[in-house]
Amino acid sequence: MRTMKAVCIYSYGGPEVLVYEDAPRPHPDAGEVLVRVHAAGINPVDWKIREGHLKEMLHHTLPLVLGWDVSGVVEALGSGVTRLKVGDEVFSRPDIARDGAYAEFIVIRESEAALKPKSIDHLHAAALPLAGLTAWQSLFDAGGLSAGQRVLIHAAAGGVGHLAVQLARWKGAHVIGTASARNHDFLRKLGVDQVVDYATVRFEEAVAPVDVVFDTLGGAIQERSWKVLKRGGILVSVVSPPSAERATAHGVRQAFVFIQPNAARLAEIATLVDGEKLKAIVETILPLSDATRGQELSERGHTRGKIVLRVI
Numbered sequence: 343m344r345t346m347k348a349v350c351i352y353s354y355g356g357p358e359v360l361v362y363e364d365a366p367r368p369h370p371d372a373g374e375v376l377v378r379v380h381a382a383g384i385n386p387v388d389w390k391i392r393e394g395h396l397k398e399m400l401h402h403t404l405p406l407v408l409g410w411d412v413s414g415v416v417e418a419l420g421s422g423v424t425r426l427k428v429g430d431e432v433f434s435r436p437d438i439a440r441d442g443a444y445a446e447f448i449v450i451r452e453s454e455a456a457l458k459p460k461s462i463d464h465l466h467a468a469a470l471p472l473a474g475l476t477a478w479q480s481l482f483d484a485g486g487l488s489a490g491q492r493v494l495i496h497a498a499a500g501g502v503g504h505l506a507v508q509l510a511r512w513k514g515a516h517v518i519g520t521a522s523a524r525n526h527d528f529l530r531k532l533g534v535d536q537v538v539d540y541a542t543v544r545f546e547e548a549v550a551p552v553d554v555v556f557d558t559l560g561g562a563i564q565e566r567s568w569k570v571l572k573r574g575g576i577l578v579s580v581v582s583p584p585s586a587e588r589a590t591a592h593g594v595r596q597a598f599v600f601i602q603p604n605a606a607r608l609a610e611i612a613t614l615v616d617g618e619k620l621k622a623i624v625e626t627i628l629p630l631s632d633a634t635r636g637q638e639l640s641e642r643g644h645t646r647g648k649i650v651l652r653v654i
């Protein structure tokens with residue numbers, strides 16, 4: 343049996359359940375490709391799954407390889423694969439119900455992979471799929487954000503937020519973002535029109551009515567967000583479904599987004615990156631063997647941009 347280095351869990355729990363070990367190398371079935379992983383992005387969902395928060399929804403069998411953001415090179419093809427070929431450089435947010443990308447190899451459905459942006463390396467490409475698709479599906483597919491509209495993006499300096507800021511600017515929206523003071527210059531350089539310091543200012547008192555709120559925090563932040571929406575506006579959350587009753591009471595709409603893999607959208611994201619309209623900021627790069635440290639950093643909740651594991 344051919345093996346590979348991988349980071350797996352055999353039980354749910356804290357960072358100590360992550361195991362860096364030799365695991366079986368997967369094989370591509372029909373419609374799938376085997377990808378040699380060059381880099382894997384870390385996302386909050388990785389440690390949420392590790393802690394068992396999504397086990398009722400995802401029904402993983404353990405051991406499980408974590409990590410659902412990848413950039414690498416196609417190594418082998420399953421039958422029926424027509425669009426991709428061996429040697430293609432691809433990036434993907436693969437199916438979260440299957441083994442992930444904290445590994446030297448991953449099997450991905452062809453329909454979930456796109457050619458990676460040519461102008462950036464694998465480390466930066468691996469930072470894009472999950473957060474980029476989430477931002478796109480939230481702002482545009484669910485939120486319907488259009489040119490000239492106003493959008494409030496919570497946690498604008500984070501993995502999802504910093505890409506959402508740039509996508510909203512590209513669309514021609516007026517962007518308001520929340521962050522602590524250490525991230526204000528960072529956000530202004532990304533194109534945020536109004537930066538709100540959540541530590542010293544109540545955003546609902548500082549922000550004029552907006553068409554779209556993008557909620558990446560949930561809880562009290564979500565609840566306070568109703569007040570900043572224009573009548574007919576929309577609150578889009580990726581953390582918890584907003585109350586339909588509260589939306590009606592405020593004369594607004596609500597939506598909850600759970601990211602879906604989408605190779606066609608990824609190809610659009612790659613075009614934006616190569617056209618210098620969108621860039622992934624990678625704050626921390628760690629070796630695959632240091633995935634535990636990466637998850638601990640992510641769990642603190644103050645990542646600027648992304649954390650990425652270098653596999654090659």
Ligand SMILES: NC(=O)c1ccc[n+]([C@@H]2O[C@H](COP(=O)([O-])OP(=O)(O)OC[C@H]3O[C@@H](n4cnc5c(N)ncnc54)[C@H](OP(=O)(O)O)[C@@H]3O)[C@@H](O)[C@H]2O)c1
Nearest residue numbers: 386476497499500501502521522540580600601643644645
């Ligand atoms: N439903 C889905 O499909 C989906 C997809 C992707 C992500 N998500 C979820 O969305 C959330 C965000 O993901 P992410 O990858 O962007 O997380 P992240 O990168 O860990 O977010 C970190 C950012 O949050 C900011 N932050 C922390 N507390 C804040 C506050 N009270 N107000 C404003 N900003 C604050 C930090 O800025 P400071 O350092 O300045 O505090 C930091 O830049 C996670 O819960 C994730 O699981 C859901």
